[in-house]
Amino acid sequence: MTTSAVPLGRRPKDLRRKAETARLFEEAAATTSETERERIHEEIVLLNIEVARTLASRFRNRGVPLEDLEQVALLTLVRIVPKFDASKDRDFLAYAVPSIRGDLKRYFRDFGWMVRPPRRVQEIQSEVVAAHQRARESGEPASPEKIAEQLDLKPSEVQAALMADGCFQPLSLDVPVSPDHGRGSLGDTLSDDDPSGERAAEARAMLTPLMRELSERDRRILHLRFAEDCTQQEIADQLGVTQMQVSRLLSRILGTLREGIGELDPTAV
Incomplete structure (x- = not known):
């Protein structure tokens, strides 16, 4: 087993850090000087910074900058060091890891959404x-x-x-609606009637996970109608169906999207 595959806390350097952390907590408990205790606590924080950063890195590539995640993890580390009671539990890592991981998860819940669904x-x-x-x-x-x-x-x-999967990090609006129609993008299927652009941007982000659920045919119909501005009859000619069938297909597709947006945000429809 390689060193990188060894679980956090069981590598030789982790065991050394654990022993040194325990020693420092003993010193902090023994001193009567508040200034000295704060100095020791700072040393403990510095000694365990790698633990906090490692935990933060496990949440990377989910739509939140790694720097923000590391800041959350480090702030939690600074907060919990003075609260740790070494007389009850000598394993600081067993206390720190769940605390840091919990704060990271809460950060995602409260601040990580590009589009905020219901609680x-x-x-x-x-x-x-x-x-x-x-x-x-x-x-x-x-x-x-x-x-x-x-x-x-x-x-x-x-x-x-x-x-809601994708609300952390929506797809780019430049992603083609259909592989066969690379010139049309997801953003092209939406109008921008809102002068401020805010509602249009939010709608585009909310549509990202919904578009993933559509079939290739449905995405092609949306592309033809809203990107290429084809009439229903022109779409019918390309698909080999009647104009009435295209009308029904569009109604169904748009109804599905509206229903999906309503599930994500009932106030949006």
């Missing part, structure tokens, strides 16, 4: 996505109904949570 969706989103990913990897059914049964949730809650 309930925020609370269950990571659990639902994890269950969905496990089901797909094992080849088991990954339907909202099946996941809802496993997690004791409502299917509508699971669906909303799955749709």
Whole structure:
């Protein structure tokens, strides 16, 4: 097993840090000088900075800058060092790791959303996505109904949570709507009637996870209608269907998108 594969806290340097941290806490408990105790606490923080940064790095590439994550982890480390009671538990790492990890998760919950879904969706989103990913990897059914049964949730809650996947870091608006129509992007399918651009930007971000759920055909229809400004009859000619069928397809697709946005933010529709 390589050194990098050894769990945090079990590498030789981690064991040395653990022993040194325990020694410093003993010194801090023995001194009667508040100034000296603060100095020792600062030394403990410096000694365990790598632990905080390692924990922060495990949350990288999720739409939040690594610098922000490290700042949260380090602030937590500074906060908990004076609170640690070495007389009750000599393993500072067992106390620090859950505290730092918990603050990182709360930071994501409160500040990591590019588009903020309802609180309930925020609370269950990571659990639902994890269950969905496990089901797909094992080849088991990954339907909202099946996941809802496993997690004791409502299917509508699971669906909303799955749709919220991507709200941390939405796809670029330059992503083509369809591989066969590279000139049209996701942003091209939306108008920009709002002079401030704020509502349009929010709508585009909210549409990102919803667009992923559409079939290739549905995305092509949206591209033809809103990117290439084709009439319903022109779309019908390209698809080999009637104009009436195109009208019904557009109504269904737009209805699906509106319903999805309503699940993410009931105030948006």
